[in-house]
Amino acid sequence: MAALARAAGVSESTVSRALSDSSLVNPETREKIKDLAARMGYQVNPAARMLRSRRTRTIALMIPLQHDAGQHLSDPFFTSILGRLADAVGEAGYDLLLVRPKPDRKGWPLDPVRAGRADGVIILGQSYLMDELNTAAEDNAPFVVWGAGRSDLRYPTVGSDNQAGGAMLADHLVEQSCRTFAFLGDVGLPEVADRFEGFRRRVVALGLPASAVACETVHFDAEEAFAEVRALLDRGLRADALVASSDVMAMSALRAAAEVGLRIPDDLRITGFDGMDLTAMTVPPLTTVRQDLDAGARALVKALLARIEGKPAKSVALPTELVVRASSQSPAQRNQKTRAAVSASSRSDKTR
Amino acid sequence: MAALARAAGVSESTVSRALSDSSLVNPETREKIKDLAARMGYQVNPAARMLRSRRTRTIALMIPLQHDAGQHLSDPFFTSILGRLADAVGEAGYDLLLVRPKPDRKGWPLDPVRAGRADGVIILGQSYLMDELNTAAEDNAPFVVWGAGRSDLRYPTVGSDNQAGGAMLADHLVEQSCRTFAFLGDVGLPEVADRFEGFRRRVVALGLPASAVACETVHFDAEEAFAEVRALLDRGLRADALVASSDVMAMSALRAAAEVGLRIPDDLRITGFDGMDLTAMTVPPLTTVRQDLDAGARALVKALLARIEGKPAKSVALPTELVVRASSQSPAQRNQKTRAAVSASSRSDKTR
DNA sequence: TTGTAGGCGTTATCAT
């Protein structure tokens, strides 16, 4: 940096200010210095910058996996949001550090900050950790969480409007002449609970009895979910539609149904939730609720940056979109317009 | 650190040495200091450490996506290896930084190192970048690549033994009485080329003519692959089996086949490649070649650490495993033992 | 708007 200063004919301080876009430096000088830096291949040493400024310009990403509920990092949902997060973080001028949570340490959500590795933390999926997170959330602690919002949470969350998503599925399935439903999922998890509530309320609002919706505990892991749904079917579960709380679960349900000889959608309707790309490729293609992960990533970063600057940040519930495909077409509709259903499905795929 | 030194009754130098497991410090002293540090909640400031020691204790992970070939970060393959990498890196005492490559910058593979953000770089998927990577690979440059090995590469690679994987598929399908094959994939990519070569060679070795294997260019993106396979089928492609070069591609093929009314596996066999968890849940479940991503992650980190220390590192081709499921059962076998096939599929799932 | 000076918390070197 000394060399650069000499070459530019200014002091190190000015170089420093120019390179960090300080408003205290003459715009012309700034550009000149930046040009020169680029030409000389000079880059600020981040370690020195961190040490002196006490900011890391790094955001930590933690993904606590609820192994009890059979959640894997292999769930395609995580990758989908990961790329978007990397982009959003980069655009804000930060780096993204991947940190595995150590849930036995109390106060773990802020570990990377306390360790001086990051200025803030994004936590993907609060699942059953709300209490711990709430405890860690001293006033304006610099972390945000992807997941369902709750009025009693003392930290900002960003997530899809799960209730609305559930309601959309209810509207659609009832319109497809379904009258009895089995909701599949672990309603101990807030996101799942919201999906369930949204679904059931709308079903009731549409004039069906609350008993029309059975709630069956099924876990996120594909294998577990398969076994559980299979068991339900073997036990003679009666329902016009299975409403799964994730796409992976719905895929497991598809296979379970196929194994017991049920034809989808003729004998049974199945829907997912998440909007994974692969849902377009199942046989039959899956109706699902698409989450706007792009907006989600952006909102997470925005909220976190606010918290890092000590400002408050509001929780966000993002709009969702119903993606209708063949897995939920009622027999009546299908008989009239099999081809139409197919092309409708193709079309809706493009909205992505 | 000064406080800690005082509390322990030693100098800062000794504390520093104790906390970095230096052999120059008395083991007793070391333990005492470490205990005390834990009790006092002291943690080394990584920025200061980096600045002074000129090592970041950080490994950068770059995922160049070949958008031409329709590869997304949403490909579940990446998540699968990501978690393992995070573990392997952590166990080695390093942090994992996610960095998006800027392929327009020449020498981009080493950007994070030059920028002082990381000591080494892991690059996931070389695809068509071999030339650029080779250029960046000055002697013992600290980066390693996940992908197919080639004798002319001047950097270490870790990848599955794609040729062996292809050969296993050939063995299996020929045993299932298949005699004509369409290999689906972009053989411009080295991994795909190896899978293809391994497959075709074994087919020929088994006494079939080289013309038994057609090679059809199909891209990695699910939607693209679907359209491409669909077009092939509409065009009247004749083959006993479709051999896809990835699981996502195979799933797209499954759907394409379903749409044109082909029953799998009765009318046509389909196989995948990767060993994604979800392949167990397709309808019918997909035969695939499982890669050992756990070993892969470990090998990547091991090789990279060697390079970081200036030592040479050998490339690795990891053994693969054939996972037989229903999608590749020939009609003959199936007629005799439909139930057996199903339970065999379930069993093989457990070997995971 | 720019320059001066001092220190951020560690570790490497040298001495003991």
Add this chain to the structure above:
DNA sequence: ATGATAACGCCTACAA
């Protein structure tokens, strides 16, 4: 085996 000392490269009061 331990201690003293300097320096890593930058940022930020403060002064000009």
